[in-house]
Amino acid sequence: MTNDDTSHLTPSDVTDEPIDSTLFITVSGPPGCGATTLCKRLSAAMDCPYVSGGDIFRELAEEKGFSLNQQTAAADTSDSIDRALDNKLQTIAEKWGAADKPFILESRLAGWLAGSHADLRLWLDAPDEVRLERIDGRVETEPEMQVREVSEAGRYQAYYDIDVDDREFYDIQLNTARWSKEGVFQLVRAAIESYDHDADEGAFDTPPVEL
Template sequence: MLLTVSGPPGSGKSTTAAALAEAFDLEHVSGGDIFRELAAERDMTPVEFNELAEEDDQIDRDLDRRLRDVAVERDDVLLESRLAGWLAGDHADLRIWLDAPLDVRCERITDREEKPLDQVIEETRRRESSEAKRYREYYNIHIDNLSIYDLVYNTARWSPEGMLGMLTTAIDSYDPDTDEGKIPVEGVDYDF
C-alpha cells in the first residue's frame, strides 16, 4: 500500500503520518525531515532555505525526484510531504490532505519551535508563498487545488487520536481491487 499525507506547515501531517505508518506497518518517508536536514547542513532556517530554493531550482527538484522515486519504486510506504499526493500521482492508493486555520497552525509551530507567535505567522506566510510560487513554476501544480485528494480533513476539529481513528477507519475500508472513483493526477510536469 502507498499512502500519502500532505498539508501546510503546522497542519499535523507529521504527527498523523507517523501514527498511520505505525498503525499500518508502513515505512515512513518524510520530505519535511529531508528538507530540514538539507537546510541545517547549510546552516539555514527552513524559511531561508525555501527562499534560496526560489533562486536555485535544483534544491526542490532533487528533493522531489527522491520522493517521486520512492512513490514509484517502493511498496508499503507512507510518503509525507507538501507535494506527496502530487508526486505519487496515480501510484498512490490513498492521498490525504490535512489542514487547519492559519492561527491554529501557527500556534502549533510556536509550541514546537518555541518561537514568538508573530514571528511564526510571518515566517509561515513567507514559506507558504515561496513554496506555492515554486510549485506552479516548476511543475504546474497549484497547491491549493485539493481535487486530487481522497480525504481532506481540518485537523483543528479533532484530537490527534481522533484523526488517527477516522483515518484508520477510512484506510481499513479502502478496497484496493477497484479503480472506480480513483482521481487521476493530470497536468503535472515532472521535469526533475
C-alpha cells in the first residue's frame, strides 16, 4: 500500500511497545517469506512510513488496467516498467536516507537500491513448500508466482547485473519458517534495539546499482 512516496501502516489488531530508533531498514525476500507481515509490525512499532515495491508494481498495473500477470508479462518484454519502479524506489531511498528518521523499504531489490542509505538490511526466506502454503489464496496461483520469481531474477541480472542470490551484504538472513510471526518480529526487534552506532565496526559494501 502506498500514499505518494510513503505508506504509514498501523495494524489495528497489533499493539507493540514502541521501538525507539532512527534506522532505515530494508526488507527483502521471495514471495511468501513473511516480509509484509514483519514490515507492518515494524512500521507500527517504530511509528514510521513503510513502502512496498510490490504494492507500487500493482498500482502501476491497475493504472494501465492490467492484471498482475499481464503487468509481469509486459515487464518481460520491455525494461520500462522495471526501470520506472526501481528509479522510484531508489529516489525514495535517497530521500529517507538523508532524513535521519526511521523508515522501512521492502522489495526484492530494496537492499541493493538503498545502497549506503540503509542502516540495516534484512533478507527473509523459507523453504519452498512453506512459502507456497503461505501464498495459498492470493490472487496469483502457485505456478504463476514461481514463474514471476524466475522472471524477475532474470531481468535484474540482465538490466543491472544483479545476482539476487548474492546475499553477502545483508546484515541478517532469517529463515522465517523456524519461528512464529511473533518470534520473527522479536528477533528483528532485538537487533534494532541493540544496535549501537558507536560499536558498529562496518557493514559489507553494497554493490552499486546503475539504473
